[in-house]
Structures are given as C-alpha cells and as structure tokens.
Amino acid sequence: MDVMIEAQGLRKAFGRTLALAGVDMIAETGRVLALLGPNGAGKTTLVRVLATLLRPDAGWARVAGYDVVKEANALRSVIGLAGQFAAVDENLTGRENLELVGQLYHLTKPVRRQRAQEVLELFGLAEAGNRLVKTYSGGMRRRLDVGASLVAKPPVLILDEPTSGLDPRSRIDLWQFIEGLVTDGTTVLLTTQYLDEADRLADKIVVLDVGKVIAEGTSDQLKDRLGGDRLEVRVGKSSRFEEAVQIMSSLDDGATPQVDAPQRRISVPTREGALTLMVAARRLDEAGITLDDISLHRPSLDDVFLAVTGHVATEDAGAQPQPADAGRGGRRRTA
C-alpha cells in the first residue's frame, strides 16, 4: 500500500472546543478518501491542518511525505485545495482568478494562461471567463473554486464539500471529472455530507464525529457492519399476520423481526440474502399466506451513518451548527 496522506493523534482545540480529539487516518495514493460527518464534526479543521493552514496542537501528519508543520512550504506545492467557502476574488474575472492561482504555483505565464483556459472549459465557464466573479451565480463560483484547485495539476487534491451548492447536473459532472483525475493517478481527499457522493466516489470512508474517527472502511464494509441485508414482506389483507410473523422469526439465524402491524410489514436482518428470500417465500406460500410485496434491502450509507453517529446525516451543507443533542450530553466537547 502506497500512502499519500497520513495523520496520527491529531489534536486541535479552539478555546474550549476540541475540534480534533486525536485523529488517525491514512489515505492511499491514487484513491478517493471521503471524510463524512455531521456539522461541527471537525472535517474542515482536519482539512485545514492537512493543507498547512492550521497548526495542530499535538500529533503529526504528512502529505506526500512532507510534514504539515516542518515542511509546510514544500507540502503546499503538491496539493490543490478547494475550501468549504469559495476563496475566489469577486473583483477579478474567472480567468484572472485562475491565472493568479497559477502564479502562486510559479507556473510560467504561457502555462498558466493555457491552464486557466482548460479549467474554464472543463467547468463550463468558458463563456463567463472574462466576466467579474461578482456577477457569477453561487454554482458558478463553486465550480470556479474547485477548478482553481486544479490549475497546477497537483498530485493531491483536497476538496472541502466540493459539490455543496451545485445543481444535480453539475454535481454529476464534477463526480465524473474527479473520477477521471483519479484514473490518471491523482489522490483525492474530500469532505462531504452527501452520503450518495461518498458511496459513489470513495474507495474509503472515514466517519468523523465530535473530532474523532468513529468508523472507517469501504462503503460495503460499513454496510456489512450493520449485519447484511434486510428482508421485508408486506402481508396481504386477508392473510393471518401473526402466523406470518412466526414464519419470519424462523428464518436464517432466527433473528427477531421488526413488526409494523398497521402497515402489515415484517422485516428481518439476513446474512444469506436471496436464499432467505426464497425460503421465506416458499414457507409463507405453503402456509397459504399471500404477500403484497417482498424485497431485499441493502442497508444504505444513511443507515450506517445513523447507526454510528446516532443521528441522521444533514443534507444541509451550510454553516448552521446542529442544536445540542441532549441525549448524548451535548455535541461540544471541551478541551
């Protein structure tokens, strides 16, 4: 395994708020690592430490072999960063913004001109390239910002919520674009609150909550932690519901079914998947029970998120902090 980003025991406090409470993580070269987590989990703080914009209080991290503190300058030359909030200059045109980034990376004038033009075309901004950014829509700014991280073709891309604020079409375009870069060998670390995005793009997912890594693995590994699939049946109106519950209790390893009597739904976890489905269908049929529906569900990443964090993922990518969760003693930890 070739490691591109590695962090060990990273801690960062802001006053009494412990934003990173000892984070260990590894991102492999040429892969996509997604950092998932609710508002305030510490995603942006971790990104800013890795991008050398913040010094950790303790622990260490390396990107492409460079230490984030001791070799910050060299490190900056190998990463492209798109922060959570657009960092483009409103009073410049899109093209000027991109050329400025090229200058920061010490690209020669002809190279940065060419790269700016390429990025404008890639991100559907060719027409708007010579307009001031203050006339851009939110989605255009977001695209310009992500585009700016690519001007120097860095081997490592760090993208903090790259698709928040994009329309569905632009999101899919950006996903395809990221996939293309990764095929060409780029390593991508992105944060997201969109579970479908992590599911689609990430080779590995790291779930952060209150400054700690609470789960990690591939999307499939995380889903497997929930114990495989669920088999769900909806029992016909004229059939004996209680008997159907009995039969569903006798399947697989005898897992206790979840019963929703008013909806006439019964579901059980199953490790055998399709086999259990066939056994259930046969036994219910033999008992003369008719079904309105029978289906097998793979748990979604939403189910995983709910199981590991104890709350649903917010699809709100804004800066609004979550209200304190009284049941868990509040969302904030103090240092």
Ligand SMILES: Nc1ncnc2c1ncn2[C@@H]1O[C@H](COP(=O)(O)OP(=O)(O)OP(=O)(O)O)[C@@H](O)[C@H]1O
């Ligand atoms: N500069 C700062 N000063 C004080 N507190 C901060 C600062 N930056 C972050 N924090 C706090 O640290 C914690 C982690 O914030 P961070 O921005 O890393 O979360 P996040 O996972 O990126 O959240 P979001 O999904 O809302 O972007 C939060 O409690 C936040 O209020």
Ligand SMILES: [Mg+2]
């Ligand atoms: Mg953030």
